[in-house]
Amino acid sequence: MSFLQPAGQVIDLGVNIDHIATVRNARGTVYPDPLRAALIAEQAGADLITLHLREDRRHIKDADVLAIRPQLATRMNLEAAVTQEMIDFACKVKPQDVCLVPERREEVTTEGGLDIIRYQKEVEAAIRQLKSEGIRVSLFIDADEQQIAAAAAVGAPVIELHTGRYAEASSPEEHARELERVKAGVRAGVKHGLRVNAGHGLHYTNVQPIAAIPDIHELNIGHAIVAHALFAGFENAVREMKAIMVAARLGVSYASSKAGQ
Ligand SMILES: CC(=O)[C@@H](O)[C@H](O)COP(=O)(O)O
Numbered sequence: 059m060s061f062l063q064p065a066g067q068v069i070d071l072g073v074n075i076d077h078i079a080t081v082r083n084a085r086g087t088v089y090p091d092p093l094r095a096a097l098i099a100e101q102a103g104a105d106l107i108t109l110h111l112r113e114d115r116r117h118i119k120d121a122d123v124l125a126i127r128p129q130l131a132t133r134m135n136l137e138a139a140v141t142q143e144m145i146d147f148a149c150k151v152k153p154q155d156v157c158l159v160p161e162r163r164e165e166v167t168t169e170g171g172l173d174i175i176r177y178q179k180e181v182e183a184a185i186r187q188l189k190s191e192g193i194r195v196s197l198f199i200d201a202d203e204q205q206i207a208a209a210a211a212v213g214a215p216v217i218e219l220h221t222g223r224y225a226e227a228s229s230p231e232e233h234a235r236e237l238e239r240v241k242a243g244v245r246a247g248v249k250h251g252l253r254v255n256a257g258h259g260l261h262y263t264n265v266q267p268i269a270a271i272p273d274i275h276e277l278n279i280g281h282a283i284v285a286h287a288l289f290a291g292f293e294n295a296v297r298e299m300k301a302i303m304v305a306a307r308l309g310v311s312y313a314s315s316k317a318g319q
């Protein structure tokens with residue numbers, strides 16, 4: 059599903075389900091299930107499902123990617139580091155999109171964009187291999203004119219601009235400066251004939267100016283949605299647990315909604 063904006067432009071929402079797996083892995087349980095989250099997200103209007111198979115497997119696992127891929131009605135955007143292991147795995151799974159991202163084991167989250175100039179050879183080889191499997195490749199980069207030009211030069215059809223600095227801006231001046239940087243990045247991407255997406259750190263209160271940029275095709279958002287879901291659904295979750303307990307004590311049946319699985 060896509061949303062028509064007043065200007066007649068369409069923007070897609072990619073729901074990143076990484077942090078469903080973070081909650082699951084914190085207890086080593088099988089719930090909450092990222093597949094279930096992906097299917098609910100699609101029903102709620104997500105245009106694609108994004109998931110990041112980190113090298114340390116801190117959230118999404120190989121088995122999640124394999125289970126989710128055939129179940130999606132929309133498309134899968136698999137985020138992966140530029141390593142031979144990840145590229146081979148992606149070629150096996152064959153998601154519609156692969157977004158190549160930088161990775162540092164010790165980082166809490168993806169801190170910046172992939173340096174296409176520094177890793178030109180590796181990125182070119184990865185794009186070649188992924189393209190040969192019919193996978194569209196996106197490069198997760200900073201809104202930097204030189205990186206954008208390099209992304210076009212290595213043959214990527216899509217870039218995703220890292221909006222982390224925009225999202226973390228701590229003053230109105232910095233916010234305005236970072237928004238302008240993203241806008242300039244979008245213009246540069248369009249000039250180079252690239253499809254431009256964006257994401258990272260976007261929230262219910264900062265997404266509006268980014269979503270309003272007409273040439274952005276897609277926003278990938280995860281952490282804020284998962285965090286908001288906790289409170290949007292918390293009341294029902296408590297109510298349902300209490301109802302199950304009371305029904306059990308009274309010996310009456312209660313149809314549980316498989317809550318939390
Ligand atoms: C590349 C990117 O921006 C997303 O993968 C996001 O980083 C969510 O995953 P992490 O929280 O593991 O970084």
Ligand SMILES: NCC(=O)COP(=O)(O)O
Pocket residue numbers: 074108218256257258259260278279280281282
């Ligand atoms: N590529 C960005 C993404 O998938 C979502 O990042 P975040 O919303 O979890 O920060």
